[in-house]
Amino acid sequence: MKKQPVYVTRSNLPALADIIPLLEEIWDRRILTNNGPVLQRFESALSDYLGVEHISLVANATLGTVLAMQQAGITSGEVITTPFSFVATSHAIKLAGATPVFADIDPITLNLDPTKIEALITPQTKALLPVHTFGVPCDTDGLAEVAHRHGLKVLYDAAHAFGVHRNGQSILRHGEMSVLSFHATKVFNTFEGGAVIVRDRETKLAIDRLANFGFDATGAANAIGMNAKMNEFSAAIGLAQLCRIDEVLADRACVAQRYMEQLSNIRRLSCPSPTGIVGHNHYAFPILVGSDFHVSRDELHSRLEEENIFTRKYFYPLISDMEPYKSLASANPAGLPVARKIASQILCLPLYPDLDIPTQDRVIEHLLRY
Template sequence: MSRAPIYVTRPVLPPFDDVLPLFQDIWNSRVLTNGGAMLQRFEAALASYLGVEHLVLTSNATLGLIISLRHYGITGEVITTPFSFVASSHAIGWAGATPVFADLTAGSPNLDPAAVEARITPETQAILAVHCYGIPCDTEALARIADRHGLRLIYDAAHAFGVRSNGRALAAEGDLSVLSFHATKVFNSVEGGAIIAPDRDTRMALERLGNFGIEDEVTVTETGLNAKLSELHAAMGLALLPRMDDLIAARGRVASRYARSLSQIAGLDCLCPSERPGHNSYAFPVLVGPDYPLSRDGLYEKLRTHDIFARRYFFPLISDLPMYRHLPSADPAGLPNARRMADSVLCLPLYPDLDPSDQDRIIAILADPGS
């Protein structure tokens, strides 16, 4: 009997009946974009949920990163990670700056602060760090480095929706943090994102940059982008937001079940702290080591033969891609920890309503890959 495929993630959706009244409000207003009432409601509800005072909604996180860099006039070098989705580095290039890759902390998916500091030159203007899998970077060490060298510190927090660290919202760290509300994320508005800003003036400046640089009806003060979130996307996010505590808790239960079941399998190491308070269980990455019967790629292919689609997030390294491999900082000799991470990590299927029987299928293959 054929079984339905199991993908690495599956978008969560609000109840259809919760969306319809919001869509009816939009239909009645005939306002579809340009910061209408629905976007304003979503913005206020989201800021309250996240525990931040100022944020700017964007049509996606990539544009949020570009706007963040443009706001600070970053056109020199930006130290960043090679272990991320390509948008992190692409945004640096689209902003007119140059990515400089630094290595990861050994055994971690996040930047090594010492490696970051070693990459600083007179051309360095910013650090763009990623809270990979929602695991917080060493924010205190990175802040000290940024302060010491007069650099801007921007976080790609695409994986970190709702994560709390040291008693505060992780998205409040740095000069700016950018969240993603893409369909595959912990929280989504189908497409979308947000920039967490430190104050009202910064928020207003970011809003202008995301609306063509328009100051008022007759005044355009800078070369901005069109990064506005539509009313329809805002309605989707607004309908889903009240369910997020329950959905994150459900993700945590799936992650904990993986962690318990895989703890005795030699050669598989769970990377995410499924029991850490404040974590959002965005993903469930495992490191496939030499003691496991299959290589990482062998396990990836084995799962595929059973219609289980795990993902090698992130492989290859961004620094290996043709548009970046020419950079001096892309030399593999300077990125040994990132290389090991990219060559050994495999993200298992995880979403709030992953059926326990489907999870059992995955765990059984991991426990006995020769079957």
């Protein structure tokens, strides 16, 4: 008989005792959306927790990224980004009206490599859209220097980077805007949702208007917007989640540390892990299965699945290999050697805050067999 399945992630839920009073408030008021009182409280509490001044809550991170690009005036031209990400990163660029251009990644951080960007800049280049992959901060200084030299804007896909800090400040403070995801599988979730972090109140209000069909304070639709608002239920989930997020992050760190201690000495298998990052959220625990390991990455993935242990080849395939993008000149494999190598080796292990030691031992023991 197979043992209980171990999934690569498991959504964190707030305590019912924390959420029920908030739901009672919503039921009493019957205000379900349109910048309701629960959303306003959540926005304020989240801003305080993250250490940023201006946040616009949205229905999801894809819409948030489209709105950020629209507000930044990036509705045509080219945007340099990473092929090593979830496909929503490039989809948002296309939905905003621009074209993604893929640059290679750094082999250590797995983030967009600033040294690979300059050769791809053309008169049509409008912006950079880097990703803080697995919550590991990008080389924000290097990216800012390239962007400044060429007059480009920098918007960050921070879907994985909830609560991450660098040099005592939130990583979300970098670039013109950063976009968080609160999808069910993220470190912090509102079932579905997201947030756009901006530098000033004027931009925040502009994002809010675009997320509400373009309506301004007078009720006039003076811009082409969409329905990208977060609802009161999702905001209530967010408020309740904030009550215990520090405990969740601490538990994730313990799971990641135990993996590192047990697996770091396996030959031909490496564990990319952030160092020196205060407030890293341990979004995932990736391992790289070397070409000279005893079995291939795909075979290891299959063997673990046979034991009811589910890992994820994340991110594979590269976005640049997917149908909507593979015909782009920048999708040429010759220009993306590091990203292609990482995508062929990577495997993310089960990691969630309530992954208990006996269950984690099952995963570790099967890996040690090889």
